Amino acid sequence: MSNLESVEGAILFEDIDSILQVKTDEKWVMQVNPNWQMLLVDHAHCERKAADFAINLIKSYTEYEVLQAPLSKLVREEMRHFELCLKYLKMYAIPFKPIQPCGYAKALHRIIRHERKQKLMDMLIVAAFIEARSCERFGLVARVLSQPQLIKFYQTLYQAELRHFQNYLALAFQIYSHSQVNKRIIDIGQAEAEFVQSSEAVFRFHSAIPI
Amino acid sequence: MSNLESVEGAILFEDIDSILQVKTDEKWVMQVNPNWQMLLVDHAHCERKAADFAINLIKSYTEYEVLQAPLSKLVREEMRHFELCLKYLKMYAIPFKPIQPCGYAKALHRIIRHERKQKLMDMLIVAAFIEARSCERFGLVARVLSQPQLIKFYQTLYQAELRHFQNYLALAFQIYSHSQVNKRIIDIGQAEAEFVQSSEAVFRFHSAIPI
Numbered sequence: 001m002s003n004l005e006s007v008e009g010a011i012l013f014e015d016i017d018s019i020l021q022v023k024t025d026e027k028w029v030m031q032v033n034p035n036w037q038m039l040l041v042d043h044a045h046c047e048r049k050a051a052d053f054a055i056n057l058i059k060s061y062t063e064y065e066v067l068q069a070p071l072s073k074l075v076r077e078e079m080r081h082f083e084l085c086l087k088y089l090k091m092y093a094i095p096f097k098p099i100q101p102c103g104y105a106k107a108l109h110r111i112i113r114h115e116r117k118q119k120l121m122d123m124l125i126v127a128a129f130i131e132a133r134s135c136e137r138f139g140l141v142a143r144v145l146s147q148p149q150l151i152k153f154y155q156t157l158y159q160a161e162l163r164h165f166q167n168y169l170a171l172a173f174q175i176y177s178h179s180q181v182n183k184r185i186i187d188i189g190q191a192e193a194e195f196v197q198s199s200e201a202v203f204r205f206h207s208a209i210p211i
Numbered sequence: 212m213s214n215l216e217s218v219e220g221a222i223l224f225e226d227i228d229s230i231l232q233v234k235t236d237e238k239w240v241m242q243v244n245p246n247w248q249m250l251l252v253d254h255a256h257c258e259r260k261a262a263d264f265a266i267n268l269i270k271s272y273t274e275y276e277v278l279q280a281p282l283s284k285l286v287r288e289e290m291r292h293f294e295l296c297l298k299y300l301k302m303y304a305i306p307f308k309p310i311q312p313c314g315y316a317k318a319l320h321r322i323i324r325h326e327r328k329q330k331l332m333d334m335l336i337v338a339a340f341i342e343a344r345s346c347e348r349f350g351l352v353a354r355v356l357s358q359p360q361l362i363k364f365y366q367t368l369y370q371a372e373l374r375h376f377q378n379y380l381a382l383a384f385q386i387y388s389h390s391q392v393n394k395r396i397i398d399i400g401q402a403e404a405e406f407v408q409s410s411e412a413v414f415r416f417h418s419a420i421p422i
Contacts, residue, residue: 048266051266051286052266052270055266058259058293059259059263062308063309068293068297068307069294072259072291072293072294072297073294075286075287075290076286076290079284079286079287079290080287082269082279086279086280096273096274096276097273098273098274
């Protein structure tokens with residue numbers, strides 16, 4: 001039984017299809033193979049950013065005991081994935097360097113409210129969406145990639161991101177009322193879907209429809 | 212053989228006594244037992260801050276391949292220690308909450324130069340000093356504490372901080388010339404010693420002599 005299933009009323013959002021309001025456009029999928037090397041660089045950055053996000057939550061919400069150990073474990077897992085990305089970058093002789101991010105994280109952060117307790121709820125739900133969308137895209141990448149070792153890597157990560165998505169939602173349901181969280185999942189999901197259905201020139205793991 | 216020993220010319224700074232210019236004052240040691248609960252809270256914050264410091268280095272210096280995987284492993288270890296602190300806080304029913312930091316980190320950060328490459332060297336050396344001083348103080352705490360389980364915990368951490376100190380210095384020696392690093396260790400060590408020999412009202416893991 002997952003953490004999420006154990007929280008009564010939260011079962012509504014157990015899988016990514018129940019939370020993501022739109023599926024990724026096929027135009028995005030068609031860009032995966034020509035850009036797989038750059039996606040691996042972006043992926044490494046995403047894992048480090050996910051760890052950073054969780055560490056910041058630990059720091060900013062010290063008084064929420066329920067957050068501390070689960071987020072710390074999540075940081076460790078994200079950094080382990082970061083190291084695996086580095087391993088594959090090295091294996092394929094792809095240089096790891098800073099790259100321009102797509103607009104996804106910025107679009108989601110815009111919807112986060114400023115009042116302290118509301119902010120925490122929104123951050124947990126935004127993190128759940130990022131993990132859910134990562135999960136969907138890892139699945140798509142694993143479907144179309146040509147490199148057998150990377151296919152296996154992304155299949156493994158699909159499971160991890162699914163668990164992270166469930167863990168973030170479970171934390172939100174532990175702290176806030178189910179009706180509050182459910183409502184906010186719909187609102188944030190709408191903003192997420194709007195971004196994913198928009199167009200942008202930068203192609204990344206979480207980017208919108210390629211122009 | 213440690214990482215450090217493998218770097219020719221770096222062996223000068225193999226143990227903490229060779230890098231720390233002054234020993235902790237006995238007045239600090241005398242405050243350990245009356246303040247052990249608060250020290251455990253501070254310690255949890257220190258582990259999280261150490262992970263944050265390493266993650267920021269990974270982010271800011273993406274182009275230094277030599278840093279990425281070792282720092283990522285260090286982040287994971289610091290977060291594991293953070294979780295152990297949380298376990299002991301829970302065991303002794305000590306609430307984890309934000310606390311005012313002492314002036315140590317601020318005093319060391321003041322000496323960090325701003326030019327990008329010099330900044331990295333200084334940050335690696337400052338991190339080595341923080342780990343070395345932590346190591347020394349974990350040893351002192353383990354010597355005077357009354358709680359057997361915590362004594363064992365701090366003895367284990369003594370070894371970990373010693374390794375972290377060596378790892379940070381090894382990274383500096385891999386990137387910069389030995390003479391540059393050796394000179395900077397002396398300068399930063401002097402600033403560190405000056406702070407440790409000063410006085411302050413706040414008592415923490417890295418605080419100066421208690422007033």
